[in-house]
Amino acid sequence: MQRIEAIRKICQYLGDELVICNIGFPSRELYQVKDSPTHFYMLGSMGMASSIGLGLSLAQDRKVVVLDGDGSVLMNLGSLVTIYNQNPKNLVLVVLDNECYGSTGSQCTYSSTTDLKKIAESIGFQTFFFKDEIEFTKVLETDGPVFVHVKVLPGNADVPVIPLEPEDIKKRFMEEVQGKK
């Protein structure tokens, strides 16, 4: 399964959930699949998706789905420990694992030999694993924090840069979260 296909499948299950999407092609692919005020597209700060998702999930009650990557999770592994210990019921951390740094030319990460799901389990997370199909209803019904490991193929979809300014992404998302429309 290509990463954009995994994003498309997950999006089919999402309605009111807030989405924090990782920097680079994952955000571009999500924007191409579907744009929504519930989406926060990261344009910088690689590794911070799970941390932003943690802060958001602790500060309000709506469910938060983080779309992260293997390279980004490896850059901020301590975040998994903090998330588990803070124990937000409304946080789902999805790792779209293509075993490479996809946005920079598909250089290998260590996730082909080190199992990210086992790391999450050893920390204490409830985990799900998907490869060909994604059954996301069960994930959303499970009290978090939940770690969802999705193996995808390397490569990026041919999608354009997101035509939104960072401040506009932030403002629209904050209005959605805080209900100040």
Add this chain to the structure above:
Amino acid sequence: MNSSQAVYQGIKKAGVDFVVSLPCVNLGRLMELVECDPEIMHIPVTREEEGFGVCAGAFLAGKKPAILMQNSGLGNSVNVLASLYQLYRIPILMIISHRGTAGEFMSAQVPMGNATPRVLDALKVVYLNPQTPDDALKLIPEAWILSEAGEAPMGILLDITFW
């Protein structure tokens, strides 16, 4: 009022209700005050950069965030300050124990101590340097007002002599 209480009262007066922290020997008492405050959500983190990410998420939901950190952690946070906070214009109060300043007993703290103001300058992070508890009590709430209005981080550098 002692130094830790002054900083605590300052962030209370600022309306800060969400704090992430990594310890410094000089921040110990302040961290206890924050931890015991039912009006403040306190999240210990594993690395300062991570803490900035957590605070950004909380800010998106309407919280008023602060980070308690040693200046050494500023080095761990350069990219997140530029490519998350500056890029999206996000405010935060940075309460920084500034080691390596006058009176430092540990030479290992001096290089990052010296670099700290220039790293903040390079990131265009404005900072204040209260010298006394009264200063801190007055300046910290003002710093948050500036941070929120300017949509940018504000640093509070607390030298060794402050404590």
